[in-house]
Amino acid sequence: MIKITFLGTSASIPTFERNHPAIALEYFDKDYFLLLFDCGENTQLQLMRAGISFMKINIILITHWHADHFAGLIPLLQTMNLEGRKEKLIIIAPEIEEKIELIKKLYYYDIKFKIETIDAINENKLYENKYFEIYSIKVKHTVPSVAYAFKEKDRWKINEEKLKKLNLKKGKWLDKLKKYGKININNKEIKIEDIADIKKGKKIVYSGDCEYDENLAEFAKDCDILIHEATFLEKDKKEYSHSSALDAAKIAKLANAKRLILTHISRRYHENYNELLEEAKSVFENVEIAKDLFQIILK
Amino acid sequence: MIKITFLGTSASIPTFERNHPAIALEYFDKDYFLLLFDCGENTQLQLMRAGISFMKINIILITHWHADHFAGLIPLLQTMNLEGRKEKLIIIAPEIEEKIELIKKLYYYDIKFKIETIDAINENKLYENKYFEIYSIKVKHTVPSVAYAFKEKDRWKINEEKLKKLNLKKGKWLDKLKKYGKININNKEIKIEDIADIKKGKKIVYSGDCEYDENLAEFAKDCDILIHEATFLEKDKKEYSHSSALDAAKIAKLANAKRLILTHISRRYHENYNELLEEAKSVFENVEIAKDLFQIILK
Numbered sequence: 001m002i003k004i005t006f007l008g009t010s011a012s013i014p015t016f017e018r019n020h021p022a023i024a025l026e027y028f029d030k031d032y033f034l035l036l037f038d039c040g041e042n043t044q045l046q047l048m049r050a051g052i053s054f055m056k057i058n059i060i061l062i063t064h065w066h067a068d069h070f071a072g073l074i075p076l077l078q079t080m081n082l083e084g085r086k087e088k089l090i091i092i093a094p095e096i097e098e099k100i101e102l103i104k105k106l107y108y109y110d111i112k113f114k115i116e117t118i119d120a121i122n123e124n125k126l127y128e129n130k131y132f133e134i135y136s137i138k139v140k141h142t143v144p145s146v147a148y149a150f151k152e153k154d155r156w157k158i159n160e161e162k163l164k165k166l167n168l169k170k171g172k173w174l175d176k177l178k179k180y181g182k183i184n185i186n187n188k189e190i191k192i193e194d195i196a197d198i199k200k201g202k203k204i205v206y207s208g209d210c211e212y213d214e215n216l217a218e219f220a221k222d223c224d225i226l227i228h229e230a231t232f233l234e235k236d237k238k239e240y241s242h243s244s245a246l247d248a249a250k251i252a253k254l255a256n257a258k259r260l261i262l263t264h265i266s267r268r269y270h271e272n273y274n275e276l277l278e279e280a281k282s283v284f285e286n287v288e289i290a291k292d293l294f295q296i297i298l299k
Numbered sequence: 300m301i302k303i304t305f306l307g308t309s310a311s312i313p314t315f316e317r318n319h320p321a322i323a324l325e326y327f328d329k330d331y332f333l334l335l336f337d338c339g340e341n342t343q344l345q346l347m348r349a350g351i352s353f354m355k356i357n358i359i360l361i362t363h364w365h366a367d368h369f370a371g372l373i374p375l376l377q378t379m380n381l382e383g384r385k386e387k388l389i390i391i392a393p394e395i396e397e398k399i400e401l402i403k404k405l406y407y408y409d410i411k412f413k414i415e416t417i418d419a420i421n422e423n424k425l426y427e428n429k430y431f432e433i434y435s436i437k438v439k440h441t442v443p444s445v446a447y448a449f450k451e452k453d454r455w456k457i458n459e460e461k462l463k464k465l466n467l468k469k470g471k472w473l474d475k476l477k478k479y480g481k482i483n484i485n486n487k488e489i490k491i492e493d494i495a496d497i498k499k500g501k502k503i504v505y506s507g508d509c510e511y512d513e514n515l516a517e518f519a520k521d522c523d524i525l526i527h528e529a530t531f532l533e534k535d536k537k538e539y540s541h542s543s544a545l546d547a548a549k550i551a552k553l554a555n556a557k558r559l560i561l562t563h564i565s566r567r568y569h570e571n572y573n574e575l576l577e578e579a580k581s582v583f584e585n586v587e588i589a590k591d592l593f594q595i596i597l598k
Contacts (some may be wrong), residue, residue, distance in 0.1 A: 012377065012378070012381055013378055013381060013382075014343065014344055016344070016347070017347070019344075020374065040374075041340055041341060041343075041344075041370075041371065041374045042312065042341050042344070044340070045313055045315070045318075045340075045341070049315070064404065064407070065313060065378075065406050065407050066377070066406060066407055067373045067374040067377040067406050068374060068377065070406070071340075071370065071371075071374040071377075072340065072370075074366045074370050074371040074373075075313075075319065075339075075340045075366040075367060077366075078311065078366040078367065078370075079311070080364070082311055083312075099405060100406055102401050102405045103405065105401055106364065106398060106401045106405065107364050107365060107366050108363070108364050108365055108400065108441070108442040115383050143406070143407040178302070182379075204373050241524070278573060
């Protein structure tokens with residue numbers, strides 16, 4: 001199960017309703033993983049409000065180094081330290097090595113746990129474990145910025161009926177089949193799809209801050225959830241290197257996304273969210289506007 | 300008139316009730332001045348809640364570079380910038396030049412307004428204008444830290460009855476008298492106190508983070524308000540370089556302060572503030588515990 005919690009959904013200036021950007025992604029299986037996408041001011045308190053333990057964060061992913069996307073990182077690291085964190089923390093971001101050195105010089109706590117840094121600009125697969133992978137892609141913004149994709153691995157589930165039809169019984173040979181995708185039994189090639197059903201892994205993409213960019217649609221291809229910034233209405237969009245609700249919807253459509261969530265909403269739409277939603281819906285129907293502490297569960 | 304607003308009153312880990320340390324001091328006269336003492340996470344939102352415009356801040360004073368005392372500075376500078384600030388901002392702190400350079404490198408906004416830095420470690424008078432002066436003193440903490448004193452200038456108000464008794468009339472000579480403190484009229488020395496009453500300027504002292512230190516009592520001598528950290532009860536105080544409520548009260552008594560406000564309260568006393576208050580009252584009667592958005596007005 002995957003649970004996504006929007007901790008902050010404002011654009012660069014926070015409001016009483018919307019804190020600076022941060023999104024928690026919890027992955028529940030035999031193991032538990034907690035990922036944090038961006039870490040704006042007030043993220044530690046928003047995590048407390050959401051009932052998510054910041055001590056359990058495994059990976060923090062920063063899209064770019066504007067203060068609204070990272071200012072909560074410094075006090076969060078301090079609090080983890082004060083609470084006696086021992087576990088390694090992975091931080092992924094563009095220019096991360098330089099930035100983490102600056103952060104360490106800026107403030108006075110010796111960080112007592114290991115921080116592993118992964119530079120997000122290289123655009124390869126950035127991280128992988130048994131359950132999921134993380135990718136990044138450069139996006140168009142005023143400063144080096146990336147979007148992230150969380151990609152759960154596909155799983156095969158043995159289909160008893162298919163086995164029966166082929167006159168096969170469960171056994172150790174299945175491990176081999178899972179490993180290699182095909183296997184020879186009695187001189188007959190058996191493919192995994194012959195005896196199992198695939199459970200497609202979930203794919204979640206977060207744009208960070210960016211202007212309209214079709215490369216992002218390619219990156220987000222067939223995703224279950226596209227979380228895209230929508231700072232403005234199309235009519236208010238100027239030279240800001242941000243997206244409108246319309247832009248976000250076009251990307252969702254091009255990507256064939258299942259569901260679009262708009263975030264990074266300018267305070268000017270404080271009483272006017274419906275216009276943003278309508279603008280997006282004119283192109284892509286399955287769209288919602290995130291608000292702080294809004295949650296999505298994927299099973 | 301002076302209005303003090305406590306924006307954040309927590310110790311190093313914030314709670315739902317208490318944000319990280321920050322105190323606004325507004326000075327109302329023919330001119331308006333806004334000073335901010337410390338700038339923990341969430342200060343910009345707390346200023347909005349208090350109805351105080353962060354655009355009008357003239358001086359930010361940081362006591363030391365632990366994240367709970369400065370993490371709100373970076374997003375606040377970004378917001379001032381986005382809102383089009385043009386006016387100079389003065390930032391006073393220990394090691395300020397080095398730190399402001401790190402902050403500028405860490406994040407990506409070109410700050411479009413002038414930042415004047417004043418190093419707080421030198422312990423002289425740090426700032427002076429027509430109405431008030433600011434001083435700092437080193438305090439004992441784990442890292443270079445200071446306390447600050449805000450000292451309003453004394454004012455003389457002509458006493459008509461005193462003038463009458465001396466058979467004197469108002470005139471340009473009064474300006475000279477105000478300037479020099481005394482003047483000769485008809486071979487007789489007139490002192491300013493002979494014809495005027497003094498209105499003593501208010502003195503407000505903020506300890507920042509520190510352990511018990513009698514030098515601070517000297518620095519806070521006869522102050523109107525001593526804002527002192529009281530992280531712990533005496534029985535819970537360990538090797539943390541922080542003060543107990545008892546420590547704070549002893550300093551207030553030694554200093555002959557008029558009023559003591561405790562702040563920087565550990566979350567462990569969440570439902571137990573009364574014990575802190577009682578501990579302080581055993582030594583110094585006129586004491587209160589600050590909470591977020593608590594205000595004091597001095598006339």
